[in-house]
Amino acid sequence: MRLYDTARQAVVPFEPGPQVLMYTCGITPYDATHLGHAATFIAYDVLQRRLIDLGHSVKCVRNVTDVDDPLFAKARELGVHYLDLAAGEEARFERDMEALHALPVHSSPRASSAIPDIRGFIGMVLDRGFAYESGGSVYFDVSKFPSFGSVSHYSESEMIAIARERGGKVDDPNKRHPLDFVLWHPSEPDEPSWDTMWGPGRPGWHIECSALALRELGTTIDLHGGGSDLIFPHHECERAQSEAATGxxxxxxxxxxxxxxxxxxxxxxxxxxxxxxxxxxxEWDPRAIRLAIIEHHYRLEWEWDDTLMPRNKARLEHWSRGGHGESGVVDDVRAALDDDLNTPAALALIDEAAAKGLGVHDAAALLGVLL
RNA sequence: GGCGACGUGGCCGAGUGGCUGAGGCAAAGGACUGCAAAUCCUUCCACAUGGGUUCGAUUCCCAUCGUCGCCUCCA
Known part of the structure; x- marks a missing residue:
């Protein structure tokens, strides 16, 4: 199968071994799941289904960021403990994913469960000389990591210019380099805090994913995903600290x-x-919601509009009218999915087969839609 | 500013190096109806702009314009 790789900026063969190690950045559980979240995870679900169809086993880890600023802010606003808020929203997310017939992931580790791993991980980065302590925080030392920028393709000078333009943390006197980012930092008085040998505080934003990926999947993973808004800085920083820690x-x-x-x-x-x-x-059949999502290609931005649900409700009914006999469209759908997960093409193929009165149950099942 | 995506008829949205071009919605006309609705039939309307490559481009390349996104909150 071929998939677009962000770092290589091209559609390239994706040919993992029998077991596929996959990590996707999950949600910060402080509010309900919206279509954008669903679209992201349904894309990985379709990928998982095709990989399983190809005979792989897939070990997919999707973290839950239950230690983070927006969660604290919302908890503060509601006057509840942040972990209570997180647990409730996480459960709601799980219900939504289940309703959309997403395969269960191998594990959904919480950031709050990873504090010991994070401590150890930061220790590794420090030991290998890629981080330094300053003013109660631990910073990643970007100057020691020349390939910083190779995921998102921003040059260092660009990133510095941007950071300077935007002000803020560039002028943090504790930092040696304006692009250095926090691995660990002191907590605000009403925020959770954990003790460490370099001082009390809480993890930086990027560190949990590195620590969890290492804990759950090992040093090198086959595929890492998330929304495109995570490319920079999140995944850029994640890669830097992970490769710094493990070599x-x-x-x-x-x-x-x-x-x-x-x-x-x-x-x-x-x-x-x-x-x-x-x-x-x-209001709608969850299968129709899934179809409305995968009617779009995962790599292209798309617009939600009111015609989506009626159209895909009709599509679902259309598909369901066919018999259980198979039409042979399954292999065409497989080929479409293997072409950079071309779900719009897959739907078009099934539409066509259904229009001829052929059975499309197996083809639909490949997309996670049970007729 | 940098990087990236996109720009197809009134709207949404497929697609292709070659009689130019799905589908859906809307609209118009007709059939049907006591009148409507629904349904059915028919019709209308498009490939941002300027170059280039080519026998030929909407499709490939470059530029321009426009829209949008990311740039340490964000799936």
Missing amino acids: EPFVKHWMHVAMVYMNGHKMSKSLGNLVFVDALRR
Whole structure:
């Protein structure tokens, strides 16, 4: 199968061994799952299904970021403990994913479960000389890592210029280099804090994924994913610290899922242009929601609009009318998926077969849609 | 500013180096109806702009313009 690799900026063969090690960045559970989240994880679900269909076993880890600023802020606002908020939202996310018929992932480790791993991981980075302590924080030393930027393809001078332009942490006097990022930093008074040999505090944003990937999957993983908004800085920093810690390649293949738009803008909480999965599935068959998502190619940005659900409800009914006899379209669907996960083409093939009155149950099942 | 994506008829949205071009919605006309709705039939309308490559481009390349995204909150 061929997939686009963000780091190589090209569609390249993706030919993992019998067991595929896969890590996708999950959610920060402080609010309901919206279409953008669903689209991301459904894309990886379709990938997983095809890999299993090809005979692989897939070990997919999807973390839950339950130690993070937006979660603390929301918990503060609601007056609840951040872990209570996280547990509730995580459960809601799981229900949404289950309703959309997503395969269960191998594990969904929480950042809060990884503090000992993070401590050890930071120790590794420090021991190998890629990080330094300063002012109660531990920073990654970007100057020691020349290939910083090779995932996102920003040059160092560009990143510095941007950082300087935006102000903020560039001028942090504890930093040696403006692009150095935090591995560990002191907590605010009302934030959780853990003791370490370099001082009390909490993990930096990127470190949990590196520590969890190492803990659950080992030094080198086959495929790492997430939303395209995570490419920089998150995945750039993650790769740097992981390779610094282990000395081994971190990720063989980077796969990012494009953003979903609504009313011409990226679906985001600040704009309020959100469609929540739990609200949507009160009104529509979850299979139709899945179809509405995979009607789009994972790598292209797309816009949510009101015609999507009626159209895909009709599509679902159309497909269901065929008999159980198989049409031979399954192999065409496989070929479409192997071509950079071309789900729009796969749907078109099935539409066509269904229009001829052929059975498309197996082909639909390959996409995670049980008729 | 850097990087990236995109720009197809009123709207959404496939697709292809060659009589130019799915499908859906909308609209118009007709059939049907007591009148409508629904349904069915028919019709209308497009490949951002300028170059280049080519026998020939909407499709490939370059530039321009435009829209949008990312740039340490974000799937």
